Amino acid sequence: METSYQSKKVLVTGAGGFIASHLVEALVQQGASVRAFVRYNSRGDPGLLNLLPAETLGKVEIIAGDLRDLTAMKDAMQGTQIVFHLGALIAIPYSYVHPAEVVESNVLGTLNVLLAGRELGVERIVHTSSSEVYGTARYVPIDESHPLQGQSPYSASKIAADKIAESFQLSFELPVLTLRPFNTYGPRQSTRAVIPTIITQVLSGEVVRLGNLEARRDLTYVSDTVSGFLLGGQVPGIEGMTINLGTGREVSILELANAIIQLSGRSLGRSLGRSPRIETDSERLRPSKSEVDRLLSDNRLAQQALGWQPKIELEEGLRRTIAWIADNLERYRPGRYQI
Numbered sequence: 489m490e491t492s493y494q495s496k497k498v499l500v501t502g503a504g505g506f507i508a509s510h511l512v513e514a515l516v517q518q519g520a521s522v523r524a525f526v527r528y529n530s531r532g533d534p535g536l537l538n539l540l541p542a543e544t545l546g547k548v549e550i551i552a553g554d555l556r557d558l559t560a561m562k563d564a565m566q567g568t569q570i571v572f573h574l575g576a577l578i579a580i581p582y583s584y585v586h587p588a589e590v591v592e593s594n595v596l597g598t599l600n601v602l603l604a605g606r607e608l609g610v611e612r613i614v615h616t617s618s619s620e621v622y623g624t625a626r627y628v629p630i631d632e633s634h635p636l637q638g639q640s641p642y643s644a645s646k647i648a649a650d651k652i653a654e655s656f657q658l659s660f661e662l663p664v665l666t667l668r669p670f671n672t673y674g675p676r677q678s679t680r681a682v683i684p685t686i687i688t689q690v691l692s693g694e695v696v697r698l699g700n701l702e703a704r705r706d707l708t709y710v711s712d713t714v715s716g717f718l719l720g721g722q723v724p725g726i727e728g729m730t731i732n733l734g735t736g737r738e739v740s741i742l743e744l745a746n747a748i749i750q751l752s753g754r755s756l757g758r759s760l761g762r763s764p765r766i767e768t769d770s771e772r773l774r775p776s777k778s779e780v781d782r783l784l785s786d787n788r789l790a791q792q793a794l795g796w797q798p799k800i801e802l803e804e805g806l807r808r809t810i811a812w813i814a815d816n817l818e819r820y821r822p823g824r825y826q827i
Contacts, residue, residue, distance in 0.1 A: 489723065489794070491518060491719060491722050492518055493515050493518040493519055494519035496521065496569055497568045497570075498515055498572065498721070499570070499571045501573045501601060502525070502555075502576060502616075503524030503575075505578075507616075508575075509535070509539065510676070510713075513540050513541075514714050523549045524548050525552075525561075526552050527552070527555075528552040536676050551563070555601070556592055558600045561603075562604045565608050565610065568608075569610060571612070572721065573615050574616045575601075576597065576598075577593045578680075580620065580640045581827035582827045595648045598652055602652065606662050610663070612663045612664075612665060613653075614721050615649070615650070615653040617666050617668040617730065619706070620639075620780060621636045621643050621647045623636070623780055624781045629787075630732070630785055639777070657727060658728070665726050666730040666731070668733065669713050670783055670785045671706060672707075672713045673805065674812075679822075679824075680827070682698070682744070685698065686748045687748055688817065688820045688822035688823075689823055690745075690748055694764055694765065695764060695765055695767055695823075696767070697767050697768075697823065697825075700741065700774070700781075701740065701768060703740065703780065703782070704738045704739065704783065706734040707735065707744075708733060709798070709804075709805035715799075716733040719794040719796050723795070729789075734783075734784075734798075735787070736784070736785055738782070747802075747803070747806065749764060751803065751807055751810060752814075771825055
């Protein structure tokens, strides 16, 4: 299904983040009037929106504030029709260190989006979940009925946010759709995520230091995730649903690292001149009971309800990501563990 947001007034929360910045760009390309809500800082830094082409960024209205401030949320949402709620603190290791901040931002922030949306009568709120809410797979592929397991403060905060969104749809008939992306990757992503962590180390050093090498993940290229969000904002009759966005293909972190080592030389058109060795770094390991060993999506509902199908195979997505990071390596601090 093709989407068009011509003349639609749209709010994107967390717009300075990885997926959201790509979503903002796609919405502008489809003719939307986009308001981007970013977390306030004294530098006036809109995050990854700075990497958008100047012509695109010039069409975006940027508003700074904090999701935990209901007044700020109402002001940002005023006059908009569709809300894409991606604002959250998403780093799992950070949630071990600062669980209170993560819970406040993710749970109270989502509540404020819902309260504002109900008061202002928006047409739809697309709420962003995470595959982390499933925890280690009890069965695969993971469908939307899989039990929810709060194996980290982050995942627990997202479970709470999802359930609050569900409650507003059931209690107040608020038009909410919950999308649950599995691990998304691509250009602009930070080394908080595993693929940029591997790529930056492969391009710059002799050693690739990682956490659990046996964990298995379902990896979705960012343009495919964005296409799911665009569909989620427009397909009729899907309010109240929770829908996975994943490829249905899994790979271990060790397999992923070896694939990136092989692809890096080919993607750059030259030999790396070395084969980096892969090591487990104890600092990067999650607490044993918090580790999510396996995530593999069942995306049949996305196909049926949204008409969504991922288009970018892992190898192609990795090539694109390697090329972008190689051109922007100065933005990264390879080898440094980022929580």
